Amino acid sequence: MEHPGWEPRRVVAVEPVLPEGVTPPGTRGRILQEALALFAEAGFAGTSIRQIGSAVGINSATLYAHYPSKEHVLAALVTIGHEEMHARLAEAVERTRQDGPAERLTALVRAHVLIHTDFPLLALVTNGEIHALSPEQAEPALALRHACWQFLLDVVEDGVARGDFAVPDVLLAAGAISAMGVRVPAWFGPDQAFTREQVARDYAEFALRIVGASAPPRS
């Protein structure tokens, strides 16, 4: 019961893309990029400092001139991922502040899906390897994560309060909507038939259907 185009690798995407503007210049940035690709494929614990160095083209010891430990490399990636996610969702919330629940939910789900299509490796590492961080290193990211979850919850709750949405349970509905986007990196990639726009449009439609705000024609 897996996803379209699933294959026996952890990720489909290949290019370790990071958001523009936030990647540090020079070797520091290249370390992040190569670590991202390796962490996404084999996990944090399954990746050695020597592998990262060799992928970057430097000696493993040189890495410590840029980051004090392997964990700090992961922490940098997790921070970037959560900040980009929060920034995009906050923008969607802000842009549709005056609109109704259905428009706001659409914008939020679209943003959520698109960050997973645009940065699949980063999303995977951000969500899946944060547990490898110490509580202190993870805490700021967890705060952003909670804020993102609250964005979604607020919209669904408001839609229900206004009578625009009808769900058996708000938390379960929001969890289902979130799950759709979170799983996107497991199957979305260059060798597959869908465009990012298509996925964003259809998943936004599914979200509306989940909350009972879109009734497609019945036969």
Place this chain on the structure above:
Amino acid sequence: MEHPGWEPRRVVAVEPVLPEGVTPPGTRGRILQEALALFAEAGFAGTSIRQIGSAVGINSATLYAHYPSKEHVLAALVTIGHEEMHARLAEAVERTRQDGPAERLTALVRAHVLIHTDFPLLALVTNGEIHALSPEQAEPALALRHACWQFLLDVVEDGVARGDFAVPDVLLAAGAISAMGVRVPAWFGPDQAFTREQVARDYAEFALRIVGASAPPRS
């Protein structure tokens, strides 16, 4: 944009439950149970053979009297997980073979959700750590996985062909439905407000809404 009750651990559940009847007796079974708990928490690469032995209460060397390698322990778990998943879904498919698409989809989603509520650790390891296996070790499980995916695809396609379902895209709809269940172990656990029945019922309803077969009352 995470799930209800999410916390900074990889899993919420504690008890490393395995399906009845398939767990080998004695030390072999205890090794599987403890390895399951450890793999779920820290991943395959993040768990050492010494940790497993110490959790079981045996010396790490003794483990090799039962399994030839750490990878074989994981392979046993991945096999159990996929076989249980396939068995439950096949039972749901078989039981509703004479029914319409909506009933069949309901039964399938219910079974999919319930296996994730009943064996959250096993589902997590089965889905998330299979990539750590060699292709030969992973192949039988991948075949079962594909069969499970086909169960879902068949129902959705049949529903569309009969005009009972209306979706913008069959693969994206099936992927969304599958994603809901796959994420359940990330938040479902003993310290949370929902029963397994509640989640199964509501997620089956969401699946029907996704395929356009359930239109809730609008205000």
Place this chain on the structure above:
DNA sequence: GTCTATATTAGGATAGAC
């Protein structure tokens, strides 16, 4: 089946030269 002891390799991280 289980232990102690150990071989062997790999891993994270540091020291110090250039």
Place this chain on the structure above:
DNA sequence: GTCTATCCTAATATAGAC
């Protein structure tokens, strides 16, 4: 900033006694 060399620990796995 980058290298070579190295320390130290922990990892998988095996040998052989009981």
